[in-house]
Amino acid sequence: MKREDDFEIRKEHLKGLTEEQLYDRFWNLTEEIVKPIVDLAYTHTSPSIERSVVLRMGFSSLQAKPLIDYGTKYNLLGKGIGNVILTYAKLKNMDYLKAGEELCGGIGWDIVSEKMKGSDK
Incomplete structure (x- = not known):
């Protein structure tokens, strides 16, 4: 099975962003992903x-x-x-x-x- 190349469609919402906006978006999304793990580390130990x-x-x-x-x-x-x-x-x-x-x-x-x-x- 061959995967359809839909990269052009998926990147459409990022098209108008500047380099700085892309950088900020990346770090905001990264923080959003990692936050639950960090919260868990503050309240749990092993x-x-x-x-x-x-x-x-x-x-x-x-x-x-x-x-x-x-x-x-x-x-x-x-x-x-x-x-x-x-x-x-x-x-x-x-x-x-x-x-x-x-x-x-x-x-x-x-x-x-x-x-x-x-x-x-």
Whole structure:
């Protein structure tokens, strides 16, 4: 089956546009297409994204796993595990790396969970 060449017909509405107008139209359409994806990224996260954040904070992959697992268990993944670690560090007045180590060991999740969920109000 041969496709009919209808390019001349399809480009008719663009015929009178200047180079600058075409440029603006392209970027407006691109923004329109990408906006739902960007909106989704602002409101959703995943264990792999949070793991990446934890690794960039200086934790090892062996530490990242329990942090993500506990974060999921306590339903805090949406708050951002990095934010959870920093909040716990602030609550305990300690360095965030030490706070992360405690959280890795299962210590402090009840405290930080109460604080983080209380910040929703």
